[in-house]
Amino acid sequence: MDVNRPSSHSPSPESGSGGSPGSGSTDPFAGSDQHTAISEVGEFGLIAHMRDVLGEPDDASVVSGISDDAAVYRIDERGRVHLATSDALLEGIHFDRTFMPMEHLGFKALSVNVSDIVAMNATPRYAIITLGIPQQMSVEMVGTLYEGVKQACEAYDISVVGGDTTGARGLQVNATVIGEANEEDVVYRQGARVGDKVCVTGDVGASYAGLKVLVANRKQMQEAGDDFQPNLDPFSYVIRRHLAPPAQLKAIQDWAEAGVRPNSMIDISDGVASEAHHISEASGVGMQLYEPALPISVETRNTATEFGEDVSVYALFGGEDYELLFTLPESKVDDLDPQSFSVIGEVTDLDDPAERVMFQQADGENVPLQPGGFDHFDEEAE
């Protein structure tokens, strides 16, 4: 396979590549008379610029600011920290209201935030929900969305402590989740060590497979009208993974019981390739990944076959799996339940930044992997 071939859903590998505007171009952040397109710097470039403008927090209680999945700040002198993260799901960008059930939307809005807290090895506690609601929505639909929020609260044992609503042009759910941990237990993107095994929980690529099915199904329905009788049963797993992905809270709870703490961790929101680059860049290490080791469900494989596409592209660049990508000393690998994760590679020395993450394909060829992944500035949800 050509792992760096952009698929219809994956942006080109050049985009979203960590915020460095093309070499030779004028610094887009310098002047105010210029007009530099957002797509030139990408989402990560904008975040990096925010960090540059604001500088490091001069509050000694802040352990980690704009650089990881969640902020970390001390709440007492006895080693306890809180973690906070905020993410929004916007209609037309992150979801399509024609096939996103309101209940799942409410659930997912919390999941994606809980996932960020879990990815720092912390326990989610509180949530704040802010809804933007277009006028044509009904009160009953909003009530169904709340039911999904409630299911997430029960699944993750968190409390919604704040809520607000406002009018909006498109439906949106903004959620903030606050978590708790001992400072020494927090796991960051940085911390991967040469020799660590690169691991992933569950399976990857399913969410993207589910999106493919839903988009194709909507298209068929639009073309065939009332005559169309969809059979989505063979795709129920991948569809559910897209619409209502669970955060991997149970995994970190099991590890805590087993006394295992990963050296580095991130959740898979943008695809394995993008997240591997984040850990690699934050930790100053390289990575070697193996195609045959990628955990991919049968249903995800069947979906890719159905669409005549390469399932590894789904796994590497699809995103929205909300599984955990983490690195672990080899000696700890046997301490974890082997059913709960897969070893997909190892952490290496970083000799050449152009070969930051290497990917050994099923045919044996070893190629540099580009971050790729979803960049919401490049594409809107179909």
Next chain:
Amino acid sequence: MDVNRPSSHSPSPESGSGGSPGSGSTDPFAGSDQHTAISEVGEFGLIAHMRDVLGEPDDASVVSGISDDAAVYRIDERGRVHLATSDALLEGIHFDRTFMPMEHLGFKALSVNVSDIVAMNATPRYAIITLGIPQQMSVEMVGTLYEGVKQACEAYDISVVGGDTTGARGLQVNATVIGEANEEDVVYRQGARVGDKVCVTGDVGASYAGLKVLVANRKQMQEAGDDFQPNLDPFSYVIRRHLAPPAQLKAIQDWAEAGVRPNSMIDISDGVASEAHHISEASGVGMQLYEPALPISVETRNTATEFGEDVSVYALFGGEDYELLFTLPESKVDDLDPQSFSVIGEVTDLDDPAERVMFQQADGENVPLQPGGFDHFDEEAE
């Protein structure tokens, strides 16, 4: 004046009236086959329903959930609490990009959240910013927005600890602010006692006056094209109050130094009338307000005169002033700097819910005041 006359900008007094759907109507939250319009229950109705669906948090650390300006939860056993609030500014709903400078937008997004923390008598500490950015915006514009965020961080001595960006159809800035206090110092909407003086910091109605000027100016520019030379100098105060309103952090700091703690408090985001109703309802008391006592700046009066409108309507229903409305035992009134606030009424027994908040007009007539105020479900920003 007829204080309950809906102006062009104030929704009718019937809307946003606390979430009770009209008596006799079917419960819009009960069935799922129904389609009840959002405007029938309003913003406060939706929030009340969220509270109903989710129930009270069963986490003992939660002091106050979905009911006040910010959530309150304990962070240790020594009486310290954190407060968290989340509010979004959406293009086309909360601001018009044609006359909202990016720097002011960044500042205001933090101000409105800091204001919620301050309204609970707490100190803001940390902020998380999530931007939704449409493709046609330039990187330079985003940079200018960050500069406004930075100014707010310096003004309020807070640290941005998290930031995220995503694509969006319209520009939006979501901010979460986390604050800190001793539990015993926190002031809620509830707590007003009969006999308390009703007070307000600074002056009210200016933000709405500024919006009037900006909307009229845009219209003139559209009609006259390049020939139009606007002179906005006479309105610089009210315009600034609309575009970059400061939160009243200094006020609560001064009160703490003077050893004064209000019995109840709320910030004025929806207008004096609406906020007075919130305190009245939460505290189970009535209120008597006096028109001549409303603190209104000369420039706000001049603006109302210019538009041939009643300036008290601006003050009561305009909103977005981000001043503090609070109640104080009469014995404490002299402990505060008289330059820093105005007494506009007193807390009374609640005999008749239809006369919850009474308003004695300048002509001497005493009339029941409806909450009115802005409801973003009724109107979009012009």
